[in-house]
């Protein structure tokens with residue numbers, strides 16, 4: 538299902554609201570590395586995000602080693618950032 542890509546102003550306000558995230562060089566995604574106390578904490582976080590992702594039908598790209606979770610948010614169906622990525626960034630802000 539196609540969804541609109543955020544425009545420049547929306548991208549800017551997403552980054553202003555969530556300064557922990559960085560815009561990827563191509564402007565099509567945001568990235569963030571989160572560090573937790575240990576694997577248990579990291580995986581607990583990933584589990585909460587996974588439940589959200591399943592419900593929202595919007596899935597992060599991520600990579601985990603022990604206590605570190607590297608995340609990329611982008612919307613494949615939009616070919617870039619969409620409101621779904623903003624919603625996921627908001628959800629993550631609420632649980633960390």
Ligand code: H2B
Pocket residue numbers: 538594595596597611612613614615
């Ligand atoms: N996740 C992300 N990040 N982008 C998408 O475009 C996307 C998704 N599309 N999860 C969903 C699943 C789509 O493939 C299914 C069929 O709804």
